[in-house]
Amino acid sequence: MNLSDILTMRHEIVLSVLALLILIIDLNLHNRDKHLIIPISISLFFVYTLVGFLPADKSVLFGGMYQTNPLLVMMKNILNIGVLIVLLQSVTWLKQEANREKISEYFILLFSTLIGMDFMISSGDFLMFFLGLELATIPLAALAAFTHHQTKSAEAGIKLLLNSALSSGILLFGISLIYGSTGSIYFDTITQLYRNTPLQVLAYIFFFTGMAFKLSLVPFHLWTADVYEGAPINITSYLSVISKGAAAFILIILMFTVFKTIAPIYNHILYLIAILTMTVGNLFALRQKNMKRFLAFSSIAQAGFILLGILGGNAMGMTSVIYFVLVYIFSNLGAFGVVSAIAAVTNKENMDDYDGLYATNPKLSLLMMLSLFSLAGIPPVAGFFGKFFLFASAASAGYYWLVFIAVLNATISLYYYLLVVKAMFINKSETPLAYFQCDNYTRIGLVLSGVGIFILGFWSQIYEIINSLSYGILP
Amino acid sequence: MNILNLFVIIPMLTVGGILLTKDLKQSRLVSAIGMGFQLILSFVLVYLYLKERQAGNTAAMLFTYDALWFPSLNIHYALGVDGISVAMIALTGIVVFAGIFASWKMELLPREFFISLIILASGVFGFFISLDLFTMFLFYELAVIPMYLLIGIWGSGPKEYSAMKLTLMLMAGSAMLLVGLLGIYFFSSPDPHALTFNLIEISKAHIPIGMQRFLFPFTFIGFGILGALFPFHTWSPDGHASAPTAVSMLHAGVLMKLGGYGAFRVAIFLMPEAAHEQAWIFLILTAISVVYGAFSAIVQTDLKYINAYSSVSHCGLVLFAVLMMNQTAMNGAIVQMISHGLMTALFFALIGMIYGRTHTRLINEMGGLMKVIPFLGVVYVIAGLASLGLPGFSGFVAEMIIFVGSFQHTDVFHRVITIVAASSIVITAVYILRVVGTLLLGPIKNDHFLHLEDAKWYERISTITLVIAITAIGTAPYWLTDMINYSLVPIVQKLSSVQLTSLY
Numbered sequence: 001m002n003l004s005d006i007l008t009m010r011h012e013i014v015l016s017v018l019a020l021l022i023l024i025i026d027l028n029l030h031n032r033d034k035h036l037i038i039p040i041s042i043s044l045f046f047v048y049t050l051v052g053f054l055p056a057d058k059s060v061l062f063g064g065m066y067q068t069n070p071l072l073v074m075m076k077n078i079l080n081i082g083v084l085i086v087l088l089q090s091v092t093w094l095k096q097e098a099n100r101e102k103i104s105e106y107f108i109l110l111f112s113t114l115i116g117m118d119f120m121i122s123s124g125d126f127l128m129f130f131l132g133l134e135l136a137t138i139p140l141a142a143l144a145a146f147t148h149h150q151t152k153s154a155e156a157g158i159k160l161l162l163n164s165a166l167s168s169g170i171l172l173f174g175i176s177l178i179y180g181s182t183g184s185i186y187f188d189t190i191t192q193l194y195r196n197t198p199l200q201v202l203a204y205i206f207f208f209t210g211m212a213f214k215l216s217l218v219p220f221h222l223w224t225a226d227v228y229e230g231a232p233i234n235i236t237s238y239l240s241v242i243s244k245g246a247a248a249f250i251l252i253i254l255m256f257t258v259f260k261t262i263a264p265i266y267n268h269i270l271y272l273i274a275i276l277t278m279t280v281g282n283l284f285a286l287r288q289k290n291m292k293r294f295l296a297f298s299s300i301a302q303a304g305f306i307l308l309g310i311l312g313g314n315a316m317g318m319t320s321v322i323y324f325v326l327v328y329i330f331s332n333l334g335a336f337g338v339v340s341a342i343a344a345v346t347n348k349e350n351m352d353d354y355d356g357l358y359a360t361n362p363k364l365s366l367l368m369m370l371s372l373f374s375l376a377g378i379p380p381v382a383g384f385f386g387k388f389f390l391f392a393s394a395a396s397a398g399y400y401w402l403v404f405i406a407v408l409n410a411t412i413s414l415y416y417y418l419l420v421v422k423a424m425f426i427n428k429s430e431t432p433l434a435y436f437q438c439d440n441y442t443r444i445g446l447v448l449s450g451v452g453i454f455i456l457g458f459w460s461q462i463y464e465i466i467n468s469l470s471y472g473i474l475p
Numbered sequence: 476m477n478i479l480n481l482f483v484i485i486p487m488l489t490v491g492g493i494l495l496t497k498d499l500k501q502s503r504l505v506s507a508i509g510m511g512f513q514l515i516l517s518f519v520l521v522y523l524y525l526k527e528r529q530a531g532n533t534a535a536m537l538f539t540y541d542a543l544w545f546p547s548l549n550i551h552y553a554l555g556v557d558g559i560s561v562a563m564i565a566l567t568g569i570v571v572f573a574g575i576f577a578s579w580k581m582e583l584l585p586r587e588f589f590i591s592l593i594i595l596a597s598g599v600f601g602f603f604i605s606l607d608l609f610t611m612f613l614f615y616e617l618a619v620i621p622m623y624l625l626i627g628i629w630g631s632g633p634k635e636y637s638a639m640k641l642t643l644m645l646m647a648g649s650a651m652l653l654v655g656l657l658g659i660y661f662f663s664s665p666d667p668h669a670l671t672f673n674l675i676e677i678s679k680a681h682i683p684i685g686m687q688r689f690l691f692p693f694t695f696i697g698f699g700i701l702g703a704l705f706p707f708h709t710w711s712p713d714g715h716a717s718a719p720t721a722v723s724m725l726h727a728g729v730l731m732k733l734g735g736y737g738a739f740r741v742a743i744f745l746m747p748e749a750a751h752e753q754a755w756i757f758l759i760l761t762a763i764s765v766v767y768g769a770f771s772a773i774v775q776t777d778l779k780y781i782n783a784y785s786s787v788s789h790c791g792l793v794l795f796a797v798l799m800m801n802q803t804a805m806n807g808a809i810v811q812m813i814s815h816g817l818m819t820a821l822f823f824a825l826i827g828m829i830y831g832r833t834h835t836r837l838i839n840e841m842g843g844l845m846k847v848i849p850f851l852g853v854v855y856v857i858a859g860l861a862s863l864g865l866p867g868f869s870g871f872v873a874e875m876i877i878f879v880g881s882f883q884h885t886d887v888f889h890r891v892i893t894i895v896a897a898s899s900i901v902i903t904a905v906y907i908l909r910v911v912g913t914l915l916l917g918p919i920k921n922d923h924f925l926h927l928e929d930a931k932w933y934e935r936i937s938t939i940t941l942v943i944a945i946t947a948i949g950t951a952p953y954w955l956t957d958m959i960n961y962s963l964v965p966i967v968q969k970l971s972s973v974q975l976t977s978l979y
Contacts, residue, residue: 319547369620378620379613388609388653392548395657400689403657407650414646418623418639426627426635460545467547 008059008068011076011118014048019111026104034103041107042087049080064186067124071469075249076118082242082329088445089337090234092344109139117246126175126185137164144231156230163223171210177203187258194261214247215303218276228296233343237336240299245325248306252321270307277304278409285416289351291339312393318470320389323463327386327456334371334449338364345436356429365424367450372417374453377410382457477540479554479604485513486597490590499585506575506589517568524561549671553607558962559809560603566813570728570820571596574721576937577824591621599729608656608672630717637717644710652697658690677745687749694742702734703790705764715783720827727786728820732812735793747973754798762896764791769902778826778836789815796877802967803880809959814869821858821941828934832927843919850930852915854938859907861945869948
């Protein structure tokens with residue numbers, strides 16, 4: 001390894017160093033000073049995020065197991081920005097009495113999952129991919145059970161662990177079938193050798209099942225609501241946004257490179273699953289009152305929209321998926337930010353507690369409204385642009401009826417998002433939540449989400465950059 | 476600085492100004508000044524437009540402005556106007572200005588109210604000046620958020636239900652519209668690297684007839700839901716009745732015209748072959764709108780519901796005339812858009828003023844108001860006579876041109892359906908005169924009403940502006956119809972050339 005190799009792997013190496021650094025600092029701090037880890041970790045992570053934006057070239061390491069190019073670096077940077085906002089939003093919760101002993105564990109576990117996601121995105125063969133996947137999933141189960149003395153949290157952790165184990169097993173079986181039929185686990189080799197033989201289609205189905213679990217596609221979504229509800233709210237936002245985003249990224253890369261030859265076959269499967277996911281996610285979200293379950297089902301429906309971009313099949317599809325995930329990160333973190341700020345101060349997570357919120361906390365209500373409208377896809381916020389481009393890429397492949405169903409689903413989703421807006425702005429309440437000040441970290445996190453929601457749409461440069469990188473990758 | 480950019484900049488500045496204000500008095504003053512500027516600007520635009528035409532400029536669109544926005548998808552921020560857009564912009568300017576004054580006493584959350592109202596208005600202005608389908612759609616959907624809040628927070632009656640129904644149905648319309656627009660985009664050029672969203676360039680291209688047959692219903696119904704096409708009009712009565720006065724004025728007066736304008740400018744203009752083939756289906760639906768809306772208005776007892784169904788009927792007439800696809804009928808459609816926009820704004824303003832005094836909207840509980848509030852009574856009679864088509868007011872001009880133009884079709888189907896639609900004139904007269912009689916004449920039903928105050932200065936500004944506009948168009952319509960005719964010529968040429976080729 002020389003310097004240029006280290007720079008190629010800079011995301012993973014810097015993050016590993018960061019995690020180890022936090023561990024060492026934690027060992028050397030007195031109990032009463034443990035809270036200092038928070039500003040240290042966040043500032044170090046911010047520096048790491050900036051380091052991630054340094055320019056990168058296309059290169060390959062470890063004999064082809066690890067690959068990187070500007071597109072993958074951009075994907076990792078998008079995830080980093082999301083994690084930064086999640087960290088900022090977690091501060092209030094971490095400072096609570098119950099969590100004071102476990103602050104450094106939170107950061108270390110979170111960074112481990114992020115390292116795993118980075119390796120997963122940068123993988124050059126299925127072994128590295130699987131290693132990254134496992135590293136991304138297992139610490140998450142520990143994080144979901146963070147407040148394990150609350151039964152719901154422990155339940156969330158167990159459910160996540162068991163479901164991930166099962167789906168990883170199925171995915172691994174699919175990978176083994178791919179190896180058996182092509183003789184290699186390297187993406188480049190398999191791309192050339194992949195044909196439509198029944199065994200390889202079967203292998204694809206198993207592989208897709210494993211990934212569909214990560215993305216919460218129907219019918220592999222049953223773990224989502226319970227885990228999202230039981231886990232601490234910041235872990236929920238991390239799961240719904242970063243974990244899902246990373247899975248979407250690696251899925252679209254693999255679908256467009258390794259599994260490209262069976263696109264005519266998998267398009268049928270995706271078509272059905274997209275319709276199922278959007279519809280089931282929306283229908284179940286209609287009845288939810290707990291904000292975490294509500295946002296869980298809404299994120300299931302959003303994952304269905306991502307499939308439309310994959311169905312697009314061309315570079316425009318890849319651009320629209322990446323852009324949509326970026327917009328989705330900001331919108332969802334805006335909504336989760338408000339929910340977590342309220343939950344951290346008042347411990348209330350139910351939609352009925354949000355009645356009359358505008359009278360007492362107007363800025364929070366406004367940000368929540370803008371985030372929900374961005375999730376629904378209404379202008380002038382970025383969600384409109386994200387959804388429009390996604391539908392455009394599906395339409396470019398001729399799937400007009402699917403686009404129609406998708407936009408109808410967006411209308412249904414507007415209904416349940418409006419229920420929250422109605423509660424905050426229109427419903428009157430005798431006992432609305434009292435006015436409270438968020439601490440500085442939360443404020444920065446909320447401002448970042450809010451600003452992002454507006455800028456991402458109107459500043460077309462971002463979409464153009466993503467587009468140029470996508471065109472560069474696809475053959 | 477292109478004058479059209481000002482139409483979006485001035486509302487943004489006004490909203491910024493309102494954010495700095497503290498209470499009702501300051502916020503309404505800022506809104507009035509801002510929208511006053513916008514009104515003056517729209518008249519200046521009319522004047523400049525006519526001057527350009529007199530100077531011999533024969534381009535289809537004037538005052539064009541084009542900025543590349545998303546290069547990879549060829550999306551531009553493209554602006555431009557022709558005679559039709561200029562007329563619609565003037566209408567919007569007048570109605571918004573009148574609406575601000577009709578909300579002079581908005582006590583609940585006044586700053587948020589005026590901000591939402593002006594964002595709504597800016598969406599409408601942006602729609603009329605856009606030449607790029609993406610930008611047009613963005614401005615079209617911009618109205619969704621403020622609409623829900625305006626009806627849900629400041630409305631009356633079953634406001635949450637009405638707001639939700641209205642928002643969801645209009646979003647469903649946008650859903651269909653999005654499919655249509657994407658289809659138009661991907662077939663706007665045989666070369667996949669030369670696709671465009673630009674309205675004028677797509678009109679020069681030829682979308683394959685197979686796709687047109689699929690896309691035309693989506694696009695037309697998508698716009699038609701907003702334009703009160705039967706059977707998708709059901710959001711309208713509840714929505715208008717529950718909305719606050721200024722919102723009803725703006726919605727019935729201007730937003731429903733977005734539907735008619737869009738159906739004409741996008742659906743029919745860009746897909747003329749399919750329009751010719753499928754017009755008969757939609758003609759039947761719009762004729763039903765016209766007649767059914769009028770009949771429904773007869774049995775209503777709530778003033779706002781009467782006016783809402785009347786709007787369904789008149790906006791249905793707009794779509795009816797647009798589907799006739801000849802020069803005269805389409806000219807009539809545009810005049811009807813402007814005329815009805817002004818009239819319905821006037822009606823809703825008056826209803827709001829009457830309700831503010833009597834606290835009831837049921838006509839059976841009121842009577843003899845002409846003796847007590849003569850100014851409002853007289854203006855109501857004027858509005859009613861204009862609505863039923865009395866010569867001298869704009870309603871007569873619009874309806875006459877529409878029916879003359881529709882009757883120019885010589886085949887049985889068109890003539891019969893024209894007669895059916897024309898029968899709505901009689902039905903309109905029934906409900907208008909019934910309301911005027913019950914409400915304004917006869918004995919006073921409630922002693923509390925003996926001491927009602929007549930119109931204040933801001934209410935007089937609101938109503939007189941609209942009455943002057945209605946009368947001006949009614950007595951001297953030629954400046955308007957000439958302006959519209961000039962811009963209709965290229966559109967009609969395209970429609971008739973297509974019809975000729977399809978005969979062979």
